[in-house]
Amino acid sequence: MLTRMQAFTSVLILLLLPATLQAQSNSKGKNSPVVVGFLKSANGNELQVLQSGELLRKLVLGPKSQIHYVGMQDQNDHHPVPGYGVKAKVGKDGSIKSILFTHPIGRKVRLGERRLTMSERDLFEKVDVDRNGKVSYVEFAQSIYDSPKHGPDGFRKNDKDGDGGLNQEEFKRSLITVAWWELSRKTPADWMTTADLDNNRKLTLEEFKTICSGGNHIDNVFRRTDKDNSGDLSHNEVTAYIESVTAEK
Numbered sequence: 001m002l003t004r005m006q007a008f009t010s011v012l013i014l015l016l017l018p019a020t021l022q023a024q025s026n027s028k029g030k031n032s033p034v035v036v037g038f039l040k041s042a043n044g045n046e047l048q049v050l051q052s053g054e055l056l057r058k059l060v061l062g063p064k065s066q067i068h069y070v071g072m073q074d075q076n077d078h079h080p081v082p083g084y085g086v087k088a089k090v091g092k093d094g095s096i097k098s099i100l101f102t103h104p105i106g107r108k109v110r111l112g113e114r115r116l117t118m119s120e121r122d123l124f125e126k127v128d129v130d131r132n133g134k135v136s137y138v139e140f141a142q143s144i145y146d147s148p149k150h151g152p153d154g155f156r157k158n159d160k161d162g163d164g165g166l167n168q169e170e171f172k173r174s175l176i177t178v179a180w181w182e183l184s185r186k187t188p189a190d191w192m193t194t195a196d197l198d199n200n201r202k203l204t205l206e207e208f209k210t211i212c213s214g215g216n217h218i219d220n221v222f223r224r225t226d227k228d229n230s231g232d233l234s235h236n237e238v239t240a241y242i243e244s245v246t247a248e249k
């Protein structure tokens with residue numbers, strides 16, 4: 001027989017469990033279906049991936065595994081090499097459904113505040129370090145956008161001709177998805193004017209959505225941006241948000 005306190009605790013756990021599971025990232029934990037990290041070793045079809053810098057995951061390539069070498073123009077690079085970046089979708093038994101490999105990013109290349117006023121062409125020429133007319137995955141990640149979880153998919157999607165690099169048109173399309181680039185195209189005052197549909201000099205959550213790139217987390221971004229907890233965003237709060245996004249990380 002459960003005591004009243006035990007029963008209350010059990011009910012509380014059941015109520016909180018869905019929210020807890022929803023809050024957990026699908027790329028963290030020893031049983032996560034998405035594995036993001038670095039290849040530690042490759043032995044035949046067995047791969048050891050260092051996930052999130054601390055958890056070693058054993059993954060297995062099978063006959064149906066989809067393998068993609070993102071941004072690798074040289075066919076000689078198309079085999080698992082320790083140190084490669086990894087993003088994989090896996091089954092519960094560690095079998096690989098799909099896996100994307102990327103070259104190691106290395107050190108970031110800081111472009112400074114001037115990047116916020118550059119044209120697409122000027123930025124392309126600046127980022128194309130080896131001057132081969134293509135922006136590689138490494139060049140893009142070093143200076144424009146680095147996300148081990150989302151970067152490989154985005155780069156592969158925008159590499160329309162599949163040659164492993166972004167030409168000027170592909171690079172331009174890629175920039176549209178980069179928050180700091182999009183927000184830098186207008187001043188905070190201009191963004192405020194664009195989003196403030198009722199002209200009350202404040203932004204509601206719905207109005208904020210027109211400039212925020214928070215995706216599924218936009219509610220949390222709004223709450224963090226609303227420093228005075230007023231339920232609306234002032235011009236200063238919107239300016240602070242834009243400056244935080246456009247700041248070089």
